[in-house]
Amino acid sequence: MLEYTGERVIPDLMKPANALLLEHLARYQFSSYHIRGRVLDLACGSGYGSQMLAKYGKKRIDELIAVDVDPVTIDYAHKRYNHPLVDYRCEDATDPLLPQKLGMFDAIISFETLEHLEDERQFLSNLYNMLKPGGTLVLSTPFGKGRGKPCGSPFHVHQLTIDEFNGLFPEYKEVKMYYQKGVLIEPPYPGVKYPLGIAVCTK
Template sequence: MLKWTGERIIPKLLKPTNGMLLEHIARYYFATPYIKGRVLDIACGTGYGCHMVAKERKREVTEIIGVDNDVQTLAYANHEYNHQKVTYMLGDAVDPGLPEKLGQFDTILSFETIEHVQDDQRFMDNLYQMLKPGGILVLSSPFGRGRGMPTSEPFHVHQLTPDEFKELFVQFSDVDIYYQRGVTFEKPREGTRYFIGVAVCRK
């Protein structure tokens, strides 16, 4: 049985009112209208999101690939969140060979992942390569002091500033940036401080 570390969300071990759980689930619901075809959930964790997507978009989705770098977490996902349209796979988000291994997708989801990797440009290059022309990427990340700067979160390499976050998506043809506050998502309002950014990008 997995233990909750504060990073990998395990819904069955958390109260339904847990704020972090609600925020994570809200991101999948936010992304739902954009999800179709062949779907990649990179750093899928325990698999609850893949399972949600498979159920919510059963008519629009043909296949979901959930990738994570932890064998034990994937075993848990296969046991607790098995679905006929979902395949869980072991993989490294910054592996240069990942695009060749996985192929291309109509939709890519990347929630709370990029702050865990040192080479965020390599990560973004992988996502871009794996997205079909016209495909949509939905990516979220917490904000912080900036690339290369220390963070108070023990599992985070760094946390980008809002401007650095926007710069990640310059190669995409169309980008919408939203900000998450609890379970709600909004466009920026003057004088409001935001802690999590969500980008919806079309290739």
């Protein structure tokens, strides 16, 4: 059984009304409208979201590859959230060889990954190189004081500013920005301070 640390979402160890759990479920439901074909859930964690995507998108997806760097977590995900369409694998999101290992995808989902990584550039390069032309990337991260600045979380390298996050996707043909506050995900409204951003990018 995985241990709940306050960072990794493990629904079996959390109350149904836990705010963190509800926020993560909302992101997966939001992203379910953007998946089709061959799908990657990069940094899938305990696997609840990968299974959720497979159930919601069973008529639109062919295969879902769910990847996390921790072998214990992947073993838990495979046992607890098994689904015929989901293939759980243990890989590093910043491995330069990841595109060769996993291949190409019609849609890539990666939630709350960026802030954990030292090698942001390699991670973003992997995402782009694994996405098919016309494919969709849905990526989220919490906002903070900016790149290279302390953010108060022992689990995060740093947390980007809104402007830094918005500037991550110049190579994509189309980028739509959404922002989340609680379970509400919406385009930005003036005067509202959002703790987290979600980019929906088309290659």
